[in-house]
Amino acid sequence: MRIVSIGGGPAGLYFSLLMKKSNPAYDVSVIERNRPDDTFGFGVVFSDATLEHVAAADRESHAEITSHFAHWDDIDVHYRGQVLTSTGHGFAGMSRQVLLDILQRRCAALGVKLEFQKDVTDLAEYADADLVLAADGVNSVVRARYAEHFAPRIDWRLNKFVWLGTTFPYPAFTFLFKESPHGLWRVHAYRYEASMSTFILETTEETWRRAGLDQADEDQTLAFCEGLFAEELQGHRLLKNRSLWRSFPTVRNERWRHRNVVLIGDAAHTAHFSIGSGTKLALEDAIALAQALQHHGEVAQALAAYEEERRPEVERLQRAAQVSLEWFEEAERYHGRLEPLQFAMSLLTRSLRVTHDNLKRRDPGFVDAIDRWFASSAARHSWITTRPDAPAPPPMFTPFRLREMVLDNRVVVSPMCQYSAEDGTPGDWHLVNLGSRAVGGAALVIAEMTDVSREGRISPGCTGMYKPEHVTAWKRIVDFVHGSSPARIALQLAHAGRKGSTRRLWDGMDEPLDDGNWPLISASALPYHPYSQVPKAMDRGDMDRVREEFVSAARMAEQAGFDMLELHMAHGYLLASFISPLTNVRTDGYGGSAERRARYPLEIFDAVRAVWPPDRPMSVKISAADWAEGGLDVGDAVGFARLLREHGCDIVTVSTGQTVPHQKPAYGRLYQTPFSDRIRGEAEIPTMTVGGIASYDDVNSILAAGRADLCVLARGHLYDPYWTRHAAYEQNWNLPWPPQYRSVMGFTPRLD
Ligand SMILES: Cc1cc2nc3c(=O)[nH]c(=O)nc-3n(C[C@H](O)[C@H](O)[C@H](O)COP(=O)(O)OP(=O)(O)OC[C@H]3O[C@@H](n4cnc5c(N)ncnc54)[C@H](O)[C@@H]3O)c2cc1C
Ligand SMILES: Cc1cc2nc3c(=O)[nH]c(=O)nc-3n(C[C@H](O)[C@H](O)[C@H](O)COP(=O)(O)O)c2cc1C
Numbered sequence: 001m002r003i004v005s006i007g008g009g010p011a012g013l014y015f016s017l018l019m020k021k022s023n024p025a026y027d028v029s030v031i032e033r034n035r036p037d038d039t040f041g042f043g044v045v046f047s048d049a050t051l052e053h054v055a056a057a058d059r060e061s062h063a064e065i066t067s068h069f070a071h072w073d074d075i076d077v078h079y080r081g082q083v084l085t086s087t088g089h090g091f092a093g094m095s096r097q098v099l100l101d102i103l104q105r106r107c108a109a110l111g112v113k114l115e116f117q118k119d120v121t122d123l124a125e126y127a128d129a130d131l132v133l134a135a136d137g138v139n140s141v142v143r144a145r146y147a148e149h150f151a152p153r154i155d156w157r158l159n160k161f162v163w164l165g166t167t168f169p170y171p172a173f174t175f176l177f178k179e180s181p182h183g184l185w186r187v188h189a190y191r192y193e194a195s196m197s198t199f200i201l202e203t204t205e206e207t208w209r210r211a212g213l214d215q216a217d218e219d220q221t222l223a224f225c226e227g228l229f230a231e232e233l234q235g236h237r238l239l240k241n242r243s244l245w246r247s248f249p250t251v252r253n254e255r256w257r258h259r260n261v262v263l264i265g266d267a268a269h270t271a272h273f274s275i276g277s278g279t280k281l282a283l284e285d286a287i288a289l290a291q292a293l294q295h296h297g298e299v300a301q302a303l304a305a306y307e308e309e310r311r312p313e314v315e316r317l318q319r320a321a322q323v324s325l326e327w328f329e330e331a332e333r334y335h336g337r338l339e340p341l342q343f344a345m346s347l348l349t350r351s352l353r354v355t356h357d358n359l360k361r362r363d364p365g366f367v368d369a370i371d372r373w374f375a376s377s378a379a380r381h382s383w384i385t386t387r388p389d390a391p392a393p394p395p396m397f398t399p400f401r402l403r404e405m406v407l408d409n410r411v412v413v414s415p416m417c418q419y420s421a422e423d424g425t426p427g428d429w430h431l432v433n434l435g436s437r438a439v440g441g442a443a444l445v446i447a448e449m450t451d452v453s454r455e456g457r458i459s460p461g462c463t464g465m466y467k468p469e470h471v472t473a474w475k476r477i478v479d480f481v482h483g484s485s486p487a488r489i490a491l492q493l494a495h496a497g498r499k500g501s502t503r504r505l506w507d508g509m510d511e512p513l514d515d516g517n518w519p520l521i522s523a524s525a526l527p528y529h530p531y532s533q534v535p536k537a538m539d540r541g542d543m544d545r546v547r548e549e550f551v552s553a554a555r556m557a558e559q560a561g562f563d564m565l566e567l568h569m570a571h572g573y574l575l576a577s578f579i580s581p582l583t584n585v586r587t588d589g590y591g592g593s594a595e596r597r598a599r600y601p602l603e604i605f606d607a608v609r610a611v612w613p614p615d616r617p618m619s620v621k622i623s624a625a626d627w628a629e630g631g632l633d634v635g636d637a638v639g640f641a642r643l644l645r646e647h648g649c650d651i652v653t654v655s656t657g658q659t660v661p662h663q664k665p666a667y668g669r670l671y672q673t674p675f676s677d678r679i680r681g682e683a684e685i686p687t688m689t690v691g692g693i694a695s696y697d698d699v700n701s702i703l704a705a706g707r708a709d710l711c712v713l714a715r716g717h718l719y720d721p722y723w724t725r726h727a728a729y730e731q732n733w734n735l736p737w738p739p740q741y742r743s744v745m746g747f748t749p750r751l752d
Contacts (some may be wrong), residue, residue, distance in 0.1 A: 001026045001645050004126045005133040008032030008114065010044075010279050011265030012135030013103035013338050015286035018057060020110040022294050029113035036104055036116050041096045042199075042241065043070075044166040045173070045276040048090040050283065057287045064102045068094045068192045073174035077344040078232070080336075084344040087360025091173055091276070093192035099279070123261075132297055133289075135282075135748035138251060140267035150263060151254030156247045157272070158329050160213070161202040162221060164243050168236035170197045175347060177335055180228060182307075183207030184332050186673065187229070188274060198271060199238060201225055202328060204258025208245065218243050242624070248272055248325065250318065257303040264289060266691040270313045272325035275351060277317055285310055320351035323674070327351075332395060338706055340371045346705040352670060356395070370393060370704050383436045394722075394731050395703035400710060402617035402650045402686070407443035407710070408486050409735075410703055411724045414690055414714035415446040415492040415566070415621075417462060419504035424454065425466025425473045435480045437717055438487035441735050442722030444710070445481060446490045447474075449568055452549040455518050456495035456574070458506045465493065465560075466552040474560040482561065484738060491557045491566035492621070493608070495546060497574030498522035498535040499584070510661070521546075523577040523591070523600075525585040530662055537586065543600060546574070554608045558616075565612055567605060570623040571658035575601040579640060580623070580659045581669050582631045594636055598643050606646050617650035624675035625656045626664040634675050641683035653688040653712060654679055670698060677707040688712045696727035 003019055007011035008030045020028045046054075055062040075579040077084045107114055123145060126132050134142035137223035144149050169191050176187035184207065188200040208214060218240045226238050251270045256263045265282035284328035289306045318663060327334075334346050348354050360367040373393035378398035386561075420429045430447070437748045438445050447539040450463040457464060464470055474491070481489045496502075501517045502510050512532050521542055522535035540545070550567075555564055569575040577583040578600045590600050609618060612710050622644075641652050654676040657665045665671070672691035680687040689708035693699060699711040716723050728735035729749075737744055 001131065002129045003131045003133065003382075004129040005026045005030045005135045006120045006123075007136035007265075007267070007590070008034075008100075008104070008116070008124075008135070008142075008264060009135060009137055009282065010099060010103065011267075011282035011286050012133060013100065013107055013112075014058075014061075014283050015135065015264060015290055016112045016134060017061065017103065017107045017110055018286060018290035019293065021058065021105070022290065022310075024111060028111075028115075029115060030107065031118050031120055033116050033117065033119040036114070037097070037101075040161060042196065042239075043093045043190065044096050044099060044279040045091050045093045045190060045192075046280055047086070047276075048092070050280040053287055054283055057290070057693050061102055061106045063411075065099065066092070066100050066108065068102075068191060068193075070079065070094065072172055072191070075348065076170075076172040076174045077340075077347055078174065078176040078178075079340050080177075081344050082340050084343065084361065084366075085172065085338055086348060086363050086366045087357050089173065091190070093190050093198070094194070095192050096279075096716045098193075114713070116711040125678070130260060131293075132704060134263045134267045135259060136269055137398065138266040139247060140263070142261060143253070143263060143267050146258045146261060149255060149258035152252070153252045155250040155252070155274075157250065157325055158205060158247070159202050159325075160205055160208040160245050160247060161273070162245050163201045163241075164222070165239035165241060166199045166233060167237055167239070168197055168199075168233050169195050175333065176229075176232060178232070179250055179335075182211040184335055186328055186331055188218065203586065204329070204332070205387045213245060216245075219364065224653075245484070250322070250325075250437065257415050260299055260303075262289065262303050262306065269318060271314075271317050271321035272328075275317070275321045276319070281314060283315065295608065301317050304408050308538065314362065319668075326674075329591065330535075330678075334706075335679070337681060339373070341370050342706045345370050346707070349705045350700050352701075355697045356704055357697040358666045361612055371395060374398060374704055392558055394696070394700050394733060396711070396727065397684070397731075397735070398703075399734050402520060402564070404615035405617050406733060407488060409441070409443040410699065410710050411442045411444075411686060411727070412712040413437045413442045413445040413513070413717045414712045415448045415568075416714050416718065417448045417458065417505065419459055419461030419506075421461055421463040424457065424462065424466060425469050426453065426463045428476060429475075430463065431477050431480060434477055434489070435484065436721040438481040438485040439738060440717070440722040441721075441728060442487060442656055442713075442717070443724075444488050444490060444564070445637045446492055446564075446566055446712075447477070447562075448552075449492050449496075449573075452493055452495055452546070452553040455521075455547070456497075456500065456546075458496040458500055458573075459488045459502055460476055460513070461504050464494075465556050466549065467489070471556045471559050474557070474562070478561040486533055488563040490566050490619070491560075491562045492566040492568050493550070493553050493557070494568035494574040495574035496520075497572070497577045498526065498528050498532070500574055501533060522574065522584055523597075525586070526583060541591075543603075546606055550604050551607050551611055552561055554612050558611075558613060562616075564570060564617045564619065566609065566621055567601075568621050569601050570621040570653075570655045572660070572661070573605060573624070573678050576623055576659060580626055580632050582626055582628060582660050594639055598640055603649055605649065610614040618648070619651045619653055620644050620649050621653035621655055624654050624672070624679065625658055626659040627657045627665040631659060634678050637675065638679055641679045641685050645683060645685040649685065651686040651688055651709065652683075653690060654680060654708075655690055669694065670702070673702055673707050680706070680708060690714065696730060699727070 023480045073093045174189040178185045186202045191197045209512035264285045292302040292306040451457045526539045675686040676689035686709040688710040690712035
């Protein structure tokens with residue numbers, strides 16, 4: 001077999017040596033445009049996990065690589081004069097040039113042909129090769145040559161960065177944040193040799209321009225950076241090496257193979273340097289491709305198997321890298337606003353791979369400090385005292401106050417329609433459903449979307465608050481919750497708008513009723529599905545009537561004894577239909593700009609707030625993005641959340657989507673939490689995050705990092721009404737049982 005690697009970086013060299021090792025009869029060559037000892041870049045990092053793969057694939061190079069390692073366990077975060085250290089992270093750094101030297105030597109020893117200083121511009125020369133490896137890095141010419149087959153997508157990121165070196169021997173992986181009159185600077189630094197460190201400086205394009213660096217050559221860049229970090233560098237120098245300011249390109253390819261040509265390493269995909277995984281991915285690609293060829297023998301099959309194996313892993317890492325790079329792009333949001341420990345926690349948990357729980361295993365002292373800080377700040381906000389000698393509660397078991405309502409913990413049962421009411425009246429199902437979840441330990445139970453009129457219902461089975469029987473029926477539930485648990489209970493008030501007059505969930509969600517339909521109203525006369533009923537665009541008379549229905553429902557909710565009201569302005573229902581430009585095409589004072597589209601929902605908020613008791617809080621649930629072209633995005637949601645805060649809203653529940661049926665949401669673990677994080681930071685209003693929260697570890701991580709104030713679980717609570725109790729048990733936290741169940745306290749459950 002004849003194999004040609006275009007590019008002699010880590011991917012090309014490592015793959016070549018593995019192939020030659022597997023069969024010395026193979027004819028393997030590496031074509032590299034640089035000289036063997038050209039050093040571009042300073043150090044690279046590996047996690048301990050990567051090294052296990054490398055050890056198994058080729059013991060010889062692994063032994064040499066590890067003998068050159070600078071190993072460290074700590075991450076230091078320099079923040080406003082403090083250094084916060086978290087330990088137990090297990091990384092190693094080494095010089096990129098030393099790595100290349102080792103791989104080149106190993107290639108040569110095994111008989112791989114290495115051809116340097118040859119810039120490949122035409123692939124015709126390699127037409128007779130059985131396999132052509134596109135290992136030519138981020139600006140791959142091979143990828144460009146076959147662009148129509150690989151279909152590359154390159155996402156140029158917003159920040160500017162420059163890769164420098166320094167003789168300062170950083171003792172830990174170091175994230176350094178520094179403010180100057182130009183703006184905020186981020187440094188990613190780590191030692192890779194006894195007296196050499198990588199020093200990557202990153203900032204926003206605005207700060208970079210303000211500092212005049214758009215005009216700077218390498219030497220001017222160096223002089224500027226040495227001046228900026230003179231104090232931190234303690235007399236050490238910064239070093240340049242093709243140190244040009246760049247934007248980071250996230251490279252993705254629709255396909256990684258075309259006939260006998262295959263993409264590998266940075267040519268196939270990049271992952272932002274803040275998660276330090278580029279070289280790891282390059283080496284892991286090489287291992288997977290070599291193994292696939294050994295296993296399948298036939299090139300086409302092997303390339304398919306390689307892509308199938310590597311793509312999910314690469315995409316997983318790219319998702320983590322995306323969240324991480326966004327954190328750095330948006331660091332201004334956290335810097336100065338978060339207290340030092342929370343800032344460090346937000347940074348460490350940014351890509352969701354490090355969590356409260358695994359950080360606790362790595363560094364119990366750090367997490368204990370976070371938990372103590374969190375508990376003391378919770379105590380401050382809720383005027384509740386915690387004893388300094390008592391163990392710090394996990395963040396989820398700290399109290400939270402909204403007006404006079406104090407919640408015992410941070411877990412909330414999300415409102416979930418049960419489609420089981422008779423003309424709006426909740427019955428035994430609702431009592432047991434909500435009652436058991438209150439007994440299950442959540443601090444706040446939000447009753448399902450409850451409609452302010454018969455015409456405002458989604459389906460014939462939806463609950464309502466529009467006739468006296470409703471008050472009686474709801475009061476029975478509220479009294480049970482108050483009498484049998486410490487939980488508080490809220491009611492979610494809504495009008496279904498154009499999504500009304502549809503079937504129960506299990507008969508077809510958002511599908512029109514076969515018969516018994518009622519007329520619909522909405523912001524504009526646009527049906528939900530093309531085949532759905534066309535709603536009437538509300539006129540001022542309709543608007544006044546619906547406003548009074550909300551007011552009347554709020555008064556009834558007070559009579560029923562609810563502790564809090566949530567107004568449902570999400571998921572495409574009536575009030576949401578005003579907010580989104582996809583559903584509001586009005587030309588009067590309630591359509592057009594974001595401010596005008598917000599007007600009617602805010603009018604409802606104000607009218608309800610005026611009659612709702614001042615000591616009781618109100619929340620609003622919003623869709624922070626429509627996940628559809630031309631629809632709302634998180635920037636719009638920040639603006640709306642600011643208006644809500646100005647109008648006296650106490651907390652925003654941050655959901656997304658369900659505005660239009662052609663939405664394309666990116667579901668996943670905690671998929672809506674970044675929206676909450678941004679709204680909480682930028683609109684400066686407390687938030688509840690909901691969506692894809694499945695573990696108590698998620699809850700603790702979200703809270704400790706300041707991404708939300710409360711965590712709301714919907715399906716988690718359908719699955720397990722006692723979710724909070726079980727979370728308490730797992731965390732060894734004493735959550736008192738009701739007296740009727742006291743005997744369970746000596747019982748050890750086994751669920752395996
Ligand atoms: C600022 C920054 C910091 C980084 N920090 C880290 C880190 O800490 N840890 C980490 O693991 N990774 C890091 N990376 C990423 C890492 O450098 C790459 O992901 C990794 O080197 C990819 O290996 P590769 O072999 O695919 O590509 P490369 O290392 O880019 O190798 C490609 C090779 O192909 C050669 N080549 C290109 N075109 C041609 C041509 N036409 N003809 C012949 N030869 C050609 C190039 O000269 C080069 O030697 C960082 C990247 C950047 C930009
Ligand atoms: C059966 C069911 C009914 C729902 N009904 C409502 C509702 O009445 N009001 C509401 O705001 N959201 C409703 N939702 C959405 C949830 O409250 C929540 O926002 C969503 O399920 C994401 O959370 P999860 O990932 O924890 O399930 C419902 C979800 C489910 C599964």
